[in-house]
Amino acid sequence: MKAHAKAFAAKAHDGQTRKSSAEPYITHPIRVAERLEASGCSEEVICAGYLHDVVEDTLVEIEDITEHFGEHIAQIVAAHTEDKSKSWHERKQHTIDTIRTASKEVKYLIVADKLDNLLELEKELSEQGDNVWRHFNAGFDEQKWYNESIAMNMEKGLASEDRPGFFHDFQKAVKRVFGE
Template identity: 65%
Template sequence: MKQKAKDFAEKAHRGQTRKNSNAPYITHPIRVAEKLERAGFSDEVVCAGYLHDVVEDTPFEMEDIEAAFGSRVAKLVAAHTEDKSKSWQERKQHTIDTVKHAENEVKYLIVADKLDNLLGLEQDLDLQGDAVWRNFNAGVEQQKWYNTSISENMYVGIEPDNVPSYFAEYMDAVKRVFG
């Protein structure tokens, strides 16, 4: 099932590139899925890692995900999919609220995604400087609010024994990028 999800995501994201580079977009979902797999999460969570941006950024619909991968994977992807008809602020506040109140597997998926995005941003800032902020819908202060809010809410409701190590990595990256 994991290879099928990877193949599906590769097809869906074909021709897309990352925001601040010419890197193929698929490199991001692959890294997210690999992080989830290394943390020992279920095949469904790993598949959701591959597929987490498909509905948001490609012509595929949630029904396509459910038909191909089942309701559990679709539920995880749906919990992490932003409604692009809403403003940046509304979308990000929804994600913060989801991180605070969702089941653990949704939190694991969201934080793995946000960590990979932030590590990519950190590399882009090192290479390109503050010019990278022009490629975002929100400036550095809004991005700082968003990432800090994720880090402040991601532990809510998770027992210490169930916290993956990359949560601390995300907190460290937030501190490095935003001070």
């Protein structure tokens, strides 16, 4: 099923590139899924890692995910999907509210996604400097608020043994990019 999810996402994102580079977009969901797999997540969560942006950023609808991958994977993807009709701040506040009370599977997906985005941002900041912010809908202060809020809420309700190592990696990346 993982190979099917990867192929499905690659087809859906075909021709798309990352915000501030010419890198094919599919490299992001692949890295997210690989991080989830390396952390021992279930096949469903790994599949959701490949699929996490297809509903938000392509013509694929959540019903397509349900049809091809089942209700459980569709629920994980749906919990992570932003409503693009809302403002940037409303969408990010919804993600913060979601991660506060979400299942561990949804938390894993959100944090793996945000970590990959932050690591890419860190790389782009070192290459492009502050010019990188022009590629985003929100600048440094808003991105700082959002990422720090994710870090503050991601562990709520999780037992210590249910916290994957990449949660710590995310906290460290937030501090590196946005300061203490």
